[in-house]
Amino acid sequence: MTQQPVIFIDGEAGTTGLGIRDRLSALPVRIHSVDPARRKDPAARKDAMAEADLVVLCLPDDAAREAVTIAETLGQNAPRILDASTAFRTATGWVYGFPELSPAQSEAIQGAPRVSNPGCYPTGAIALLRPLIDAGIMEPHYPVCINAVSGYSGGGRAMIEAHTRDGGPAFELYGLGLEHKHVPEIHLHAGLTRRPVFVPSVGHFAQGMIVSIPLHLDDLNGGVTGDDLHTALAGRYAGQDHVHVLSAEPKLSAEALAGRDTMELRVHGNPHSRQAVLTARLDNLGKGASGAALQNIALMLGLPQA
Numbered sequence: 001m002t003q004q005p006v007i008f009i010d011g012e013a014g015t016t017g018l019g020i021r022d023r024l025s026a027l028p029v030r031i032h033s034v035d036p037a038r039r040k041d042p043a044a045r046k047d048a049m050a051e052a053d054l055v056v057l058c059l060p061d062d063a064a065r066e067a068v069t070i071a072e073t074l075g076q077n078a079p080r081i082l083d084a085s086t087a088f089r090t091a092t093g094w095v096y097g098f099p100e101l102s103p104a105q106s107e108a109i110q111g112a113p114r115v116s117n118p119g120c121y122p123t124g125a126i127a128l129l130r131p132l133i134d135a136g137i138m139e140p141h142y143p144v145c146i147n148a149v150s151g152y153s154g155g156g157r158a159m160i161e162a163h164t165r166d167g168g169p170a171f172e173l174y175g176l177g178l179e180h181k182h183v184p185e186i187h188l189h190a191g192l193t194r195r196p197v198f199v200p201s202v203g204h205f206a207q208g209m210i211v212s213i214p215l216h217l218d219d220l221n222g223g224v225t226g227d228d229l230h231t232a233l234a235g236r237y238a239g240q241d242h243v244h245v246l247s248a249e250p251k252l253s254a255e256a257l258a259g260r261d262t263m264e265l266r267v268h269g270n271p272h273s274r275q276a277v278l279t280a281r282l283d284n285l286g287k288g289a290s291g292a293a294l295q296n297i298a299l300m301l302g303l304p305q306a
Ligand SMILES: NC(=O)C1=CN([C@@H]2O[C@H](COP(=O)(O)OP(=O)(O)OC[C@H]3O[C@@H](n4cnc5c(N)ncnc54)[C@H](OP(=O)(O)O)[C@@H]3O)[C@@H](O)[C@H]2O)C=CC1
Pocket: 010, 011, 012, 013, 014, 015, 016, 017, 039, 040, 041, 057, 058, 059, 060, 061, 063, 084, 085, 086, 118, 119, 120, 153, 154, 155, 156, 157, 158, 284, 285, 288, 289
């Protein structure tokens, strides 16, 4: 009997860690855990890393950086790492864990020692923008503006507690300093040369997300229509299990994919005004976090996709 690969989830008790743990029950792997009382103890975490083939970091950014430093002390025995935080998503030496990013990305993830799991908002924005830039339909310096709304679970344990215990605001814009931590990641991996404007918001619902990008069709190349944009996206994601390009809808609810690991992309075009809105709908905890992590874990360990 072949041995099952061993996974250590650093941050197993958090929102993303629990989501990954649940999903791993469908895969032939062994999970190595630390004593909960020592879960923040660097020595206990180092011992757990030494036992693991793959370490999945589900930690705040600083703790993720510290975890990588701990793993490095294992030298040649250092495990492979999948990081769910923002810390390494634009770092050199890390492969961006978005298998649908380009035709070569799955293979790059399979062999990589270090993979960064994409951010929830960037997953939607990059999925919409990158194919249009790669196809020459959108110039890389297009002045992109991205609006997005997330469920409160996107803010982790602290925001979940604030919304469930005290009742949070029904709807709130944030990141209005235009320095949200996801901007560099979208800028780089979408292939943009101009920094996008990103306006996130959070609503009083637990899970779900919509990322929307308004466009002036006359500012794109080739006199394109909304149907052309749909065709470009549909062609790029044909045959993908986790990304689906669907027809336009008159309205979209952000919660519709809660509990699912797929993402829906749409082009809502108006041929008279020559305008369009691109939308990506996903679960911030699914394709936006733990579901994407599962895709990457399966690729890195050569396991069947759950
Ligand atoms: N929630 C989401 O939608 C998404 C989150 N992510 C990312 O995943 C990471 C985790 O986020 P999330 O699960 O939401 O956050 P949570 O706050 O829910 O969980 C973080 C966990 O890490 C633990 N932790 C903190 N510091 C340390 C440490 N030094 N050593 C060991 N454990 C530690 C926390 O323990 P304690 O609570 O006791 O401090 C907690 O259990 C973040 O980087 C986040 O950006 C990524 C995509 C989406």
